[in-house]
Every structure is written in structure tokens, then in C-alpha cells.
Amino acid sequence: MKKTIKTAISLVLCVAMLFSVSAIGFSAADENLYCDGSCEYCPTVIIPGLGQSGVFVVDDNGEFVLNKDGERISAFPAYIQLPKLIGRVALPVILSLLTQSDIGLTNALSDAIGMAFGINSSDLKAQNTGNVVTEKYHKPYSECTEAEQKLINSHIPFHLYDTDLPKDHLYYFTYNSFGNHIDLANELYEYIQMVKRQTGHDKINLVPISQGGTLASAMFEYHPEVMDDLHKVIFIVPALDGSTIIGDVFNGRINFLDKEYLYNGFLENLGLLDENTARLVEILLRILPDELLMKGLNAAASTLVEDIMIRSTSMWALCPSGDYPTAAEKYLSDPEMADIKAQTDKYYQAQLHRFDNIKAIQDKGVDVFCVAQYDHPLINVGETWDTQNADYIIQLDSTSLGAYAAKVGETLPEDYVQKNTYCQNPDHNHISPDRVVDASAGLLADTTFYFDGQRHDLTQHNDVILKLAFHLIAHDDITDVYSSPEFPQFMNGRDVRNLHTFLAAAEAVDVSALTAEQKAELEAAVKQAEDTLDNNTAPADAFGKAEERLSDILVEIGAMEEIKEKKDVPALEAISLWLFGKFGTDGYSEIIISVLGPVFKALFNAIGSALK
Ligand SMILES: [Zn+2]
Ligand SMILES: [Zn+2]
The missing domain is CATH 3.40.50.1820 (Alpha/Beta hydrolase fold, catalytic domain)
Structure with missing residues (x-):
């Protein structure tokens, strides 16, 4: 009896599976769900850019991994598990700092990159191997x-x-x-x-x-x-x-691996750090000898490029056609890369x-x-x-x-x-x-x-x-x-975020509490902001002016806190440039040796001649 029920259940399951397969195969079920094609609008498909899709980390059972707030964790561009990373690099960093030599530092950095970006790695058929769901x-x-x-x-x-x-x-x-x-x-x-x-x-x-x-x-x-x-x-x-950025990276033309540029220029021109932070980082970099730092950076960059990026055919599609042949020669000539190369060659033709x-x-x-x-x-x-x-x-x-x-x-x-x-x-x-x-x-x-x-x-x-x-x-x-x-x-070019924020703040103001003058200025500033937003061909400086006028009055009436402009700390720039000018890319331990070396030498010479 039990067996019959089991057989019946499996039969039902089989039929159900057959139907679900055919539903995917023929897909007639989704016809005319939202329109019958007679309206005046064409449907539109947006294909977003890099990282503009939700791609999330899952566990081996396909369940979403959640952060401490119970939210799904984005796998783009990396999955950073800080405790694990710190666990991997802490000891080698401390030992290498103390000894000023490579006590496992480069391996640790390379592993850290692998751990963070490994979620986005692919196999030799260019299929993703990480546990992610889009x-x-x-x-x-x-x-x-x-x-x-x-x-x-x-x-x-x-x-x-x-x-x-x-x-x-x-x-x-x-x-x-x-x-x-x-x-x-x-x-x-x-x-x-x-x-x-x-x-x-x-x-x-x-x-x-x-x-x-x-x-x-x-x-x-x-x-x-x-x-x-x-x-x-x-x-x-x-x-x-x-993008030429990928073309450069795939052809080994990486700027931050140029020592001179790393210690003066790279961080300032990066566009992501203000001058103070950039200079501070430059000063801090010298905590390691330059050779060791460059070795670590080289190892980290190679891991990212060789273990992750060159196995992703989507990354290859971002390599300019002019850079592709040399990059493919460099990274995809090995027979084990043949499957990937066949795929990237195909896109090269499309390009x-x-x-x-x-x-x-x-x-x-x-x-x-x-x-x-x-x-x-x-x-x-x-x-x-x-x-x-x-x-x-x-x-x-x-x-x-x-x-x-x-x-x-x-x-x-x-x-x-x-x-x-x-x-x-x-x-x-x-x-x-x-x-x-x-x-x-x-x-x-x-x-x-x-x-x-x-x-x-x-x-x-x-x-x-x-x-x-x-x-x-x-x-x-x-x-x-x-x-x-x-x-x-x-x-x-323009960025409307500030004006939108300020206009929202202005909207919330209780105008009955304002003086006639303040009210008039607020209205005029709001109008200027709205006119600027409405003007597609507004001059480049129009946004700055409208933002300033609106934020000034909002601050005056207490509807907004003053935005304090970060002041440059000239000392940081001066120190970094002085170090660069005086000691090149040397780390502090090397600087100490280079400064104290001649002193000791002179001292020993003096003692030596005194004893003669
Ligand atoms: Zn329609
Ligand atoms: Zn024309």
C-alpha cells in the first residue's frame, strides 16, 4: 500500500516536472501579460552598467548570506569578510613591520586579495565559481x-x-x-x-x-x-x-606599481582622496621599506589580474580592441586558457x-x-x-x-x-x-x-x-x-544631488517663523535652484551658484547646518614632499639607517684615529 502511494507521488512529481519544463520551453504562459501590443509605447529594456545589478553572496545551499543587520551582502566588486582578512594578514604585517622584511607579508596580501575577490572568480571555461546569485x-x-x-x-x-x-x-x-x-x-x-x-x-x-x-x-x-x-x-x-584602464592593466601598464609615482602623484590624482588624506597615506606608506611595499603591491595586483580578471570574459569585453591582441598573447596563450581565448576572440570580432x-x-x-x-x-x-x-x-x-x-x-x-x-x-x-x-x-x-x-x-x-x-x-x-x-x-555635466537635498530642506521650512527679508531670500533662492534644474543648458557654474545661495539662507534660518569646507593641512603636503625630495621612496627604517649610518661611520672613524 505504502509503495503504491509512493509510486503515485513520484508519478505526480514527474508529471509536475514535465509541465514545469515545458512551461520554460514554450513560455506561452507569459503572453500579453501587461499589454496586447496596441498601445503607443514601445517596451524598453535597460542594460545597466558595471556593478549596477544586485549580485549577492549565497552559501553552499543557495541561501543568502546576511550581514549583522539581516541584509543580503553584495558580491560586487568583492566579498570582504573583515575578521577573516585580519586573521590572515595581522601576524605577517606585525612581523614584517618589526623586522622590516618580508615575513609572509606578500603571501598574506596576495591571499587577502584572493579571499575578497575570489567570490567573482571563474573556471577555465569562464564560468563563475563563486557562490553568488543575481x-x-x-x-x-x-x-x-x-x-x-x-x-x-x-x-x-x-x-x-x-x-x-x-x-x-x-x-x-x-x-x-x-x-x-x-x-x-x-x-x-x-x-x-x-x-x-x-x-x-x-x-x-x-x-x-x-x-x-x-x-x-x-x-x-x-x-x-x-x-x-x-x-x-x-x-x-x-x-x-x-576602457583603456582595462587595456593598460591587461598589458601590465599599471601606475601604482611605479614606485616614484606611488609616493608622489598617484594618490593625489586618483580623484578619490582629498589632498590631506593622500599625503597622509604617502607618509604612512614609509612604515615599510619601499622594496617590500612594492613586492606586496605587485603580488596583490598579480592575484587580482591573473586569478580573477583574466578568467572573466566580461572583463575581457572591456579591453579595447587595440589592446586586445597583445593582452591575449600575454595571458591567454597557454593551452589551458584555450577555452577562454576562444570566447574572448569571439567578442573581439563583435568589437x-x-x-x-x-x-x-x-x-x-x-x-x-x-x-x-x-x-x-x-x-x-x-x-x-x-x-x-x-x-x-x-x-x-x-x-x-x-x-x-x-x-x-x-x-x-x-x-x-x-x-x-x-x-x-x-x-x-x-x-x-x-x-x-x-x-x-x-x-x-x-x-x-x-x-x-x-x-x-x-x-x-x-x-x-x-x-x-x-x-x-x-x-x-x-x-x-x-x-x-x-x-x-x-x-x-552636472550633479543634482545637492540641489535636491537643499530643495527638500527648503520645502520643510516653517516660513511663518521667518522675517519678511528671510522669506523673500528663501523664495528667490528656491526659484533660482528650480530654474537651474529646469535649464538643460545651464552654464557649468550655475549649479555652484544656486547651491551656495540656497544653502546660505537655509543655514541662516537654521534649517540646515553649515557645510564646513575641509581645509588643506599644508604641513602634510610639505612633509610628504620633503620626504620624497630628501629620501626618495625610502621607508623610515631605511631613512634612519641612511641618516645615522654616516654619523656612526664618522664616530667610528674618529674613535679609530684617536686610538692610533
Ligand atoms: Zn503597450
Ligand atoms: Zn551633421
Whole structure:
């Protein structure tokens, strides 16, 4: 009897499994869930950039690992378990400091990097080996839970923009930035098919952002049939020819491994530390002899590059085509790397065909737009960081599909003539007002919008870029950079976070308690802030002025605390520069020996001659 029940249960289970498999296979169940395809909007698939997807650490049973606040732990860019790390490095650091020699220090640093980034490592088939789960949304934004929407908004603040875009036509494609690139490109293709089924529309808008550009590029190459599924493509600072930072790192051109630069210049130019902190770190670095420090840094960098990055095909997709052959030769020639190389070679072809593939999309009648940013050097990790115009993370040549630009801080020569590589209209002036960029040399000369001085990692805080993207998604009236005076080809970089914070503070003020003068000034300052936000072409300094005026009155009426500007501590800079000038890159123990050595020598000589 028991056996019969068991058999019956297994039969039911088998049937259930069969049905669930067929449901995945045919997927008819998700047809026309959110629209029957008859509305005026095209569904839109956003492919976010590096680290803009929720990728979380799980245990061996696939359960989320939680932090002490009960929250899931992000695996991007690393999974840092501080007690474990300290346990690994504490003793070697103490011993090496005491002896001023390598008592296990380099091995410990290398292990620490491996422990933190190991969660994102891959095997020799370029498949992730770490215990991570990517949060996926097989549904539009409107159907996401509050927590899911919050996570999306933390990367791209949709919630701040009141657009007429229907949120049930907006999809956010998530992926692991260290993931298998070919699998992700295939998954993106399938995702687009799912979106078509769920909405009943046969065409979608695609918005690839930064690293997302590499996935779009791969998909166009591997699934050219997807071109028939597109209504519009809106690239936002896409890494279509990778980032020179990765090109430098993969070719061994790493700046902080240059001793002289590490002790003077690297930290100041990094863009992440203020001058005081940078100088303080420089002073502290000397606690170790320079040779030992460089050995440790070299070991840590090699672990990160050789054990993690070069096994990730998504990282390889960020290597510029010009840097790929030498880097592949360096790291992927070994027979054991053959599987990975076959995959990266495949993407290299997609990268080389990026212009042709985009032209093929345009030939299908699809409008293709692009947003690019310039007037920053690259972050100074790679040796060629200041040789190209960039947006701190990606060189302009990559994001703009070939626009020509002067170096950062320079302008095009007086007698410079527009190249007109991709614009045949003699009436068009594609030189930026600041005479830095020639947009006519970019593939999408008439449909690329440029933002001066906009940092890549702050793109999501530029409200004009978001408004432009939302407008292009929802409407078809803008067909090029000449369609709307609201969105000309060249605009300024901006970061609206401060103004939004100040305006919220102003909103909360009880005006009945203010003097007439204060009330008038607050109103005027709020108006200036709002006008600045409303003006897409506001001059570069308009934000600073509006912020200052509004914060001044908010501080005066006690609605906000004064923001104290950090003062430079000139002593720190002076000490660091003095040490550098006097002792080069020597550590303190070496400095003591070099200072005291001659003293002792003189002393011994004196004693010696006295005894003669
Ligand atoms: Zn619809
Ligand atoms: Zn033109």
C-alpha cells in the first residue's frame, strides 16, 4: 500500500516536472501579460552598467548570506569578510613591520586579495565559481516589489523623474559584471523575446549603459536577427571599445606599481582622496621599506589580474580592441586558457564589427542615439591615463564611436577643420562650443549628445541625461541633435544631488517663523535652484551658484547646518614632499639607517684615529 502511494507521488512529481519544463520551453504562459501590443509605447529594456545589478553572496545551499543587520551582502566588486582578512594578514604585517622584511607579508596580501575577490572568480571555461546569485526581474519595473524597485533606484534613480513613460513597459536586465559574457549576451537576447511576449509588442527600445554596451554589441554580433526586434537604441556612455584602464592593466601598464609615482602623484590624482588624506597615506606608506611595499603591491595586483580578471570574459569585453591582441598573447596563450581565448576572440570580432553592426541596425530603420562625456582624464590606474580625452572611466573614442577630441585641458588648433567623417551636411557645426570635441568624426555624428566635464561614475546624477533618455524612450519627436533646443548636441555635466537635498530642506521650512527679508531670500533662492534644474543648458557654474545661495539662507534660518569646507593641512603636503625630495621612496627604517649610518661611520672613524 505504502509503495503504491509512493509510486503515485513520484508519478505526480514527474508529471509536475514535465509541465514545469515545458512551461520554460514554450513560455506561452507569459503572453500579453501587461499589454496586447496596441498601445503607443514601445517596451524598453535597460542594460545597466558595471556593478549596477544586485549580485549577492549565497552559501553552499543557495541561501543568502546576511550581514549583522539581516541584509543580503553584495558580491560586487568583492566579498570582504573583515575578521577573516585580519586573521590572515595581522601576524605577517606585525612581523614584517618589526623586522622590516618580508615575513609572509606578500603571501598574506596576495591571499587577502584572493579571499575578497575570489567570490567573482571563474573556471577555465569562464564560468563563475563563486557562490553568488543575481537578482533577476522577469517582469516590468511596475511589477517589481518595493525592495526590488529600491535596489534599481539606488543604481538609476527612476523614482526622481516623473515621466509619462508607462512603468509596465520598462524592464531592467540585470547581470553579473564578472559573468560569462557569451552566456549573458544570449540571455539578453532571450530576455528581449520574453519582453516582446509579455507586452505583445514586436519591437522594443534598448538602452545599453556603459558595460551594458558590450552586451548589446555582443548580442548584435551573435544574434543579428535581434535587429528586427528593435525600435530604437539609446546608448548611454557605452564601453563599445572597452576602457583603456582595462587595456593598460591587461598589458601590465599599471601606475601604482611605479614606485616614484606611488609616493608622489598617484594618490593625489586618483580623484578619490582629498589632498590631506593622500599625503597622509604617502607618509604612512614609509612604515615599510619601499622594496617590500612594492613586492606586496605587485603580488596583490598579480592575484587580482591573473586569478580573477583574466578568467572573466566580461572583463575581457572591456579591453579595447587595440589592446586586445597583445593582452591575449600575454595571458591567454597557454593551452589551458584555450577555452577562454576562444570566447574572448569571439567578442573581439563583435568589437571590430561594432560600426558595421550599428550601421546594419540603422539600415533596418532603427534610430540609434548615443550619450558621451568628455573633459576628464581617466582614473590614473593605467599608465596612459592622461593621454586621451575621457570621462574618468572610459575614453571618449569608445563611448562616442570615434569622435575626435583635443587632450584634456587643451582645445583643437585654431586652424582645425571639422573632419565630417560621418556627417555630410555642410551646414552642420559639430565642433563643441569649448572647441574640444569634433563630433563629426563619431559614427553617430547627428545623434550623439555630449556632456562636458561629466564624470562617468556620476552619470546617474545628471538629470539632463536621464530626462533625455526618458524622452527618447517615450517619444519619437527628437530624431537628432537639431530636433529640440532643449537638447542640443553639447551640454554641461552636472550633479543634482545637492540641489535636491537643499530643495527638500527648503520645502520643510516653517516660513511663518521667518522675517519678511528671510522669506523673500528663501523664495528667490528656491526659484533660482528650480530654474537651474529646469535649464538643460545651464552654464557649468550655475549649479555652484544656486547651491551656495540656497544653502546660505537655509543655514541662516537654521534649517540646515553649515557645510564646513575641509581645509588643506599644508604641513602634510610639505612633509610628504620633503620626504620624497630628501629620501626618495625610502621607508623610515631605511631613512634612519641612511641618516645615522654616516654619523656612526664618522664616530667610528674618529674613535679609530684617536686610538692610533
Ligand atoms: Zn503597450
Ligand atoms: Zn551633421
